[in-house]
Amino acid sequence: MNWKLNFFRKNNTQPKAKKSKTREWVDALVFALVASTVIRGLLFSAYAIPSGSMEGTQLPGDYLFVSKISYGPRIAITPIAFPFTEPVVGGVKTYWGGIQLPYMRLPGFSSPQKGDIVVFNKPDEAGPEYNIPIDERTTLIKRCQATPGDVLTIINSQVYINGKPMANAPKAQTSYAVVTDGAELNPQMLADMRITVRQQFSANTFEMIIPGEQMAAFKSIANIKGVQPIVQPAGVYDAEIFPHNDHFKWNMDNYGPLKMPAKGWTIALNDSTFALYRRAIEMYENNTVDVKGKDIYINGKKASTYTFKMDYYWMMGDNRHDSLDSRFWGYVPEDHIIGKAKVTWLSTDSTKNLLNGGIRWDRLLRPIN
Structure with a gap:
């Protein structure tokens, strides 16, 4: 009996072989890759705002943390892909579409709610002419306006859900017809006020997107003679607007009514x-x-x-006249949803030097709502 105890004690006290420095580095890198992949795949990811469709809520150059657990992490549909890369780099795909898993999502805290700022894959790329797996399609960010079963209507640019007006985003933007006295407007002034000139109708008439907080100051400029909202009238058909059918004479400012599909409907x-x-x-x-x-x-x-087998949502940009959104390509299926935008962790202005105003310090670690 003592012999057996001594035998086992001898084996247990043998020192373990020390890892080489190379092995330690390899183990550390593998652990970091696995941990970061799990965090990025199941918890949250970082995304950049490339366009002005969400101005002035979010700005081009904003970098966001997006929570995937808010709506439940979507399991990778295309499992074989290079991590932390765009779907296409230098014209070369970074994924292999030969294996595509069925759509699955882990439990989350909720489903997308009206008013949420949601990150999702672009439904417009679902056609066979693109041949792109769902989770490799272009990433977009918009505000959820309607959820499954809702009836959406837009009247003179105001969104109505189930007959009631939907609250506009605090910093929502749209375009205005601006009449001047013909004198040239200072480009730097327009840039500082974050005013975008979309087009020029004549020598003294423009279409501009003007942030609400700048409106009073802009109207007070001496050579501004008139500012009026631009609204496409009801009954005017726009072929670019979903469902692209002239039986539905809808446009971006007067649309619907349209009911969102819901699973089981x-x-x-x-x-x-x-x-x-x-x-x-x-x-x-x-x-x-x-x-x-x-x-x-x-x-x-x-x-x-x-x-219907899935739930569907309606997404629109806060910058209503400078946003390609559900008005143009229709519903967003639940399997395209990535997560909820939570925090702006960095914001840069590409028109300025990073050492001289290129970082928007007032937007760092700013909650998104």
Whole structure:
């Protein structure tokens, strides 16, 4: 009995082989890669704002932390990809689309809510002409306006949800027709006031996007003679606006009513509903759709109704006349949603030197709402 105890004690007290410096570095790098991949894949990621579609809530040059656990982390659909890279670098794909997993999402704290600023993959790239997996499509950031089952209407640029006006973002922007006395406006002044000149109609008439907090100061400038909001009138058809069908004479300022699809919602298929929901049925829910005369066939079977498999959302930019959003490409399916924008951790101004005003210090570590 003592012999056995001594035998085991001898083995247990043997010193472990010391790792080489190279092995220690390799282990540390592997651990860092695994940890960062888990954090980035399941907890949060960093994203940059490339355009002005969310001005003045978010600005080009803002860098954001996006929470993936808010809505539940989406499991990678394209699992074989180089981590921490864009989908395409130098014209070369950084992922392999040969393996694509079905959509799955871990539990989160909630689903996207009206008013949330949401990061998602661009639904407009769902067509076969793009051939891009869902999680490798262009990343966008917009504000959620409508959730599954909501009826959205836009009247004279005001969004209504289920018949009630939706609160506008505190720093929402739109465009104005500006009339001057013909004298040239100071470009530096416009830049300092963050005013964008979209187009010039005549020698003294412009379309400009003007932040609300700058409006009073802008109107007080001596050579400004008039400022009026630009609103496309109701009944004027815009072919660029979803569903791109002249039976729906909608435009970016007067739109709808349109009901958001919800998981389990069944619609009767007719000319109107098919025009509004065909893209979701065919592109996002992966059905084969065919039309023969007045009959609609889904997956080879004649269909008079359709039941949706996913929830859908409506996303719009706060800079309403400078945003390509759901008004142009329709609903955002739940499988395209990445997470909720939470914090602006860095903000840079590309028009200025980093050492001389290039960093917007007042926006560092700023909560997003």
